[in-house]
Amino acid sequence: MADRPQHRAALLNDPKVRSIVFQFVLVAVVALLVYVAATNVIEHLQRTHIASGFGFWNNAAGFDISQTLIPYSANASTYGQAFWVGLLNTLLVAGLGIILATILGFLIGIARLSSNWLVARAASGYVETIRNIPLLLQLLFWYNAVLKSLPEMRDSIVWFGGVYLNNRGLTLPAPVPQPGLEPVGIAFVLAIVAAIAFAFWARRRQQHTGKQAPVGIVALALIIALPLLTFAVAGAPLGFDWPKAGRFNIAGGMEVLPEFAALLLGLSIYTAAFIAEVVRAGILAVSKGQVEAAYSLGLKPTPTLRLIVIPQAMRVIIPPLTSQYLNLTKNSSLAVAIGYPDLVQVFTGTVLNQTGQALEVVAITMLVYLTISLVTSAAMNIYNARMALVER
Amino acid sequence: MTMAEGDLAVTELHFVRHEQLPPKPPPAHMRGTLGWMRENLFSSWFNVALTVAIGLLVAWVAVELARFLIIDAAWSGTDRDACREAVQHRPIGACWPFAFERMPYFIYGSYPIPQRWRVDVFFVLLAIGIVWLMAPRAPRKNWGALYFFIVLPIASFILLHGWELIGLPAVDTVLWGGILVTIVVATVGIVVSLPLGILLALGRRSRMPTVKMFSVAFIEFVRGVPLITMLFMASVMLPLFVPEAFEPDKLVRALVGIALFASAYMAEVVRAGLQAVPKGQYEGAMAVGLRYPHMMGLVVLPQALRITIPNIVNTYIGLFKDTTLVYIVGIFDFLHTVEVARIDPKWATPVTSTTGYAVAAIFYLIFCYGMSRYARAMEARLASGRQR
Numbered sequence: 001m002a003d004r005p006q007h008r009a010a011l012l013n014d015p016k017v018r019s020i021v022f023q024f025v026l027v028a029v030v031a032l033l034v035y036v037a038a039t040n041v042i043e044h045l046q047r048t049h050i051a052s053g054f055g056f057w058n059n060a061a062g063f064d065i066s067q068t069l070i071p072y073s074a075n076a077s078t079y080g081q082a083f084w085v086g087l088l089n090t091l092l093v094a095g096l097g098i099i100l101a102t103i104l105g106f107l108i109g110i111a112r113l114s115s116n117w118l119v120a121r122a123a124s125g126y127v128e129t130i131r132n133i134p135l136l137l138q139l140l141f142w143y144n145a146v147l148k149s150l151p152e153m154r155d156s157i158v159w160f161g162g163v164y165l166n167n168r169g170l171t172l173p174a175p176v177p178q179p180g181l182e183p184v185g186i187a188f189v190l191a192i193v194a195a196i197a198f199a200f201w202a203r204r205r206q207q208h209t210g211k212q213a214p215v216g217i218v219a220l221a222l223i224i225a226l227p228l229l230t231f232a233v234a235g236a237p238l239g240f241d242w243p244k245a246g247r248f249n250i251a252g253g254m255e256v257l258p259e260f261a262a263l264l265l266g267l268s269i270y271t272a273a274f275i276a277e278v279v280r281a282g283i284l285a286v287s288k289g290q291v292e293a294a295y296s297l298g299l300k301p302t303p304t305l306r307l308i309v310i311p312q313a314m315r316v317i318i319p320p321l322t323s324q325y326l327n328l329t330k331n332s333s334l335a336v337a338i339g340y341p342d343l344v345q346v347f348t349g350t351v352l353n354q355t356g357q358a359l360e361v362v363a364i365t366m367l368v369y370l371t372i373s374l375v376t377s378a379a380m381n382i383y384n385a386r387m388a389l390v391e392r
Numbered sequence: 393m394t395m396a397e398g399d400l401a402v403t404e405l406h407f408v409r410h411e412q413l414p415p416k417p418p419p420a421h422m423r424g425t426l427g428w429m430r431e432n433l434f435s436s437w438f439n440v441a442l443t444v445a446i447g448l449l450v451a452w453v454a455v456e457l458a459r460f461l462i463i464d465a466a467w468s469g470t471d472r473d474a475c476r477e478a479v480q481h482r483p484i485g486a487c488w489p490f491a492f493e494r495m496p497y498f499i500y501g502s503y504p505i506p507q508r509w510r511v512d513v514f515f516v517l518l519a520i521g522i523v524w525l526m527a528p529r530a531p532r533k534n535w536g537a538l539y540f541f542i543v544l545p546i547a548s549f550i551l552l553h554g555w556e557l558i559g560l561p562a563v564d565t566v567l568w569g570g571i572l573v574t575i576v577v578a579t580v581g582i583v584v585s586l587p588l589g590i591l592l593a594l595g596r597r598s599r600m601p602t603v604k605m606f607s608v609a610f611i612e613f614v615r616g617v618p619l620i621t622m623l624f625m626a627s628v629m630l631p632l633f634v635p636e637a638f639e640p641d642k643l644v645r646a647l648v649g650i651a652l653f654a655s656a657y658m659a660e661v662v663r664a665g666l667q668a669v670p671k672g673q674y675e676g677a678m679a680v681g682l683r684y685p686h687m688m689g690l691v692v693l694p695q696a697l698r699i700t701i702p703n704i705v706n707t708y709i710g711l712f713k714d715t716t717l718v719y720i721v722g723i724f725d726f727l728h729t730v731e732v733a734r735i736d737p738k739w740a741t742p743v744t745s746t747t748g749y750a751v752a753a754i755f756y757l758i759f760c761y762g763m764s765r766y767a768r769a770m771e772a773r774l775a776s777g778r779q780r
Contacts, residue, residue: 023602030606037633044632116439117432122446132760133753134713136720137727141753144734145746330618337720348624358628366617366625373616 041359056355057083063350065341067257079351086346087368093263093342094329100268101328102321105275112280123276130273136334138270143262143338150258153249162242164250170261173240174254180237187230188223195219259340263332271328278324282317283309322380326373333369343368460485461750475741486747490739497733498751501569501724507561510551511572517544517551518579526766528773545583552576565643569724571755573643577650577715577725582708584651589658590697594688596663607659614656619717623649627721646718654711661707665700666692699774705767709760727752 045052057080064074069088072081111123130138148167151157156166164171195218202213231238243253286309294304335342336349343365352361421427433443464485466475473479475487491498500508521544524536552572554562568576595607614622626649631639640648669692677687697704719728733739734748 019600023600026606027602040635041632044636114442115432115435116442116446118443118450119446122450125450128761128764129757132709132713132757132764134716134727134756136716137749137752137756140727140731141746141749145749149742149745333618333620334717334720336620344618344620344624348621352624352628359632362621362625362629366613366621369618369621370613370616374612 050356052357052359054360056351056357056360059355061351061354063354065346067260067341079355082351083343083347083364086341086343089340089346090329090332090335090342090344093260093267093335093340094332097264097267097271097328097332098325100264101271101275101324104268104272105324106279108272108276109279109283112276113283127273127276130270131277135266135270135331136337139262139266139334139338142266143258147258147262153245156245156250158245162240162253164243164245164253167258168249169258170256171243171250171253172256173242174252176239176241178237178239180234183234184227184231184237188227191222191226194226195222198222257340259335259338262338263335263340263342267328267331270331271324274324274327275321278317278320279313281320282313285316286312319380319384322376326376329372330369460746472739472741472744475739475743475747477742484741484743486750487739487741487743488747490733490744491747491751493739494729494733494736497570498726498729499571501572501729502567503569503572504563504567507554507563510560510563514548514551514572515575517547518575528770541583541587545580548576548579565641568643570729571726573718573724574712574715574726576643577647577718577723578708578712580647581650581654581711581715585654585658585711586704588651588655590662590693592655592659593662593666596659597666611656611659614653615660619649619653619714620720622653623717623721625649626652642721643723646721646723649721650711650715650718653714654707657707657710658704661700661703662696664703665696668699669695702767702771702774705763705770709763709767712760712763713756726755 058078060075061077061079061082062074063082065072065082065085067089068085069092070081070085072085108123108126111119112127114120114123150165150167153166153168156164158164162173198213198218199215202215206212241252241254243250290308290312291304294308299308332342333344336345339345348361348365352358355361417423418427421430434440462485464483466480466484466487466489468474469489470493474489475484477484496505496508500511503511521536521540524530525533525540530536550558550560552563552568553565554560556562592607592611595603596611598604598607623646626645627642630645630648634640673691673695674687677691682690715725716727718725719731724732730748730752734745736744
């Protein structure tokens with residue numbers, strides 16, 4: 001008899017029962033929210049007669065895009081093709097930005113640890129300034145205050161008679177491949193293969209005999225000289241489409257949009273400041289004893305950095321470096337503020353305004369970025385797991 | 393004689409010092425400014441070249457900045473003529489009269505001029521809350537938290553938006569602008585994201601599968617997309633989700649987007665703090681019979697949050713910079729007012745844009761750098777506490 005009320009009280013306080021009840025309530029609340037939102041959306045769409053579904057994907061786009069990496073025209077192309085143009089533009093600026101930001105970031109990160117007081121101070125000044133100014137402000141500054149205040153079209157700055165710089169962009173001579181260029185490409189590939197083979201041979205020889213070979217110089221010479229030689233032998237089969245300045249525009253050549261230049265510059269400079277911090281933290285994480293041990297074995301500072309410090313620092317550097325790369329890719333969406341035709345500007349901007357299908361367009365855009373992020377972090381997890389195995 | 397000589401020899405040998413000699417100063421070329429420079433700037437030929445190159449670069453940047461901001465700048469005037477080289481017959485740097493004239497617009501946006509005292513009061517109330525919470529020695533932190541997270545938001549809303557009953561005329565959010573909006577967005581971001589972030593972090597570490605699943609899905613989703621798409625979602629999709637009668641105004645939509653975005657990042661910061669609390673603390677709390685809310689509220693969270701303060705501040709710096717993105721969805725934050733002011737024909741000169749951006753850069757630099765110094769000081773404080 002005495003057990004029953006006790007049991008009932010225990011049921012109320014039983015963590016398992018509570019947890020089930022709590023989860024049930026949570027699921028119910030979320031389901032209710034989704035239901036309310038969905039009914040509101042349906043009602044809203046019916047009232048405003050906005051089409052739903054993804055049928056718009058194959059409709060004619062009817063708007064122009066200033067930079068297209070794949071064939072695209074306002075009349076003949078669809079919204080789907082506009083999407084791919086935007087996505088490729090995003091990937092282009094993100095890819096180039098990652099390369100530039102990595103080079104600049106590593107230089108500044110190492111400079112911050114330099115024994116040269118001035119160099120270290122200048123690098124930390126760079127980091128502190130750039131990190132603390134919003135990226136959007138920097139982009140607007142590069143675009144509106146720097147690139148847009150370049151001379152007008154008719155007063156273009158001209159270099160070498162074929163490079164025009166003005167407030168509508170940079171026009172370069174465009175290389176035009178002539179017949180006979182293929183062997184140069186083949187020579188380039190062969191040179192890379194030869195360089196890898198040489199590096200492999202040099203390593204084997206060093207392990208067996210202890211003799212070192214100048215791998216870097218030989219590889220560089222191979223990769224540069226072999227294609228150049230082939231190029232000369234084949235009779236320089238490369239023409240250039242030189243831009244010609246007309247009255248109102250420049251005809252021909254290869255154009256770099258000021259929007260693209262501003263975005264690339266802004267993203268690289270901003271992200272480089274963060275990468276510099278990541279690199280600095282990674283190098284500091286390598287214990288001092290490693291460097292001292294290397295010195296006591298007679299290694300000079302440069303090989304010590306290359307063979308001892310950097311391989312160990314990379315293990316610390318790579319995970320946050322990846323998240324900086326992801327940040328750069330996501331930040332490239334700020335292109336919309338200066339009118340560079342990236343995914344957000346083309347798709348979430350123009351396509352959304354023309355079709356009015358906010359739900360579908362925003363969902364697709366988010367899905368794209370989400371896919372990039374999740375794939376990268378999955379790759380990161382695999383990398384981390386392999387790195388962890390290397391340790392004891 | 394020989395003995396005496398020997399004695400003499402012994403006494404003469406007795407020259408060993410009893411007291412230590414003071415260490416000799418280092419050689420002259422290693423001392424003072426010159427030695428320091430030799431050590432830190434010119435230790436090798438490579439370093440000499442580096443010092444000269446970087447020195448020239450730094451000097452060039454410094455000279456250009458000084459010329460633009462001070463030496464060549466125009467300091468007084470009433471319209472664009474003050475800042476035009478053709479009129480002034482000299483090179484012109486920054487156009488400060490433009491910045492001075494537009495300063496009220498930069499601070500208050502289009503907030504009605506007779507009502508601007510309300511914004512000032514809001515700034516003061518906010519400053520009290522921030523100092524209360526952030527100063528390490530301020531008393532009664534729990535009251536401070538109550539003030540900052542509950543009293544301040546309500547009071548600010550009444551103050552800024554207006555309440556006819558107590559004689560404050562309503563001011564539509566369309567009129568809000570400038571630094572006011574930047575501060576409002578950043579404050580709402582922190583006031584919402586900290587509690588929500590704590591809940592999400594607890595949810596992510598929860599043993600209940602659905603709670604964990606929802607938290608992880610939300611956090612990973614938000615962290616995987618750019619803020620700008622969150623803002624687009626908030627501004628174009630949110631109105632579809634709610635009945636037409638409750639359609640939120642533009643500022644509220646942007647605030648929802650920012651707050652949700654910041655919560656996901658805050659959740660990860662708090663989670664790191666929760667993981668840093670030793671397991672014994674959890675076990676100890678359970679052993680003395682505390683329930684989950686008490687264990688978290690009284691034992692774990694106070695420790696976790698204390699060690700997370702530097703990271704919270706760093707996340708907040710990111711949030712503060714990210715508030716500029718509301719410009720893209722049409723909110724008149726500080727950067728947007730600068731963008732509007734710089735294309736005003738009254739001040740149309742080649743230097744107006746750069747001047748506007750310089751004002752904005754100085755504003756963000758001061759705020760963000762100040763906060764990062766605070767974060768670093770807190771880190772040092774915490775480190776010294778742990779180094780016993």
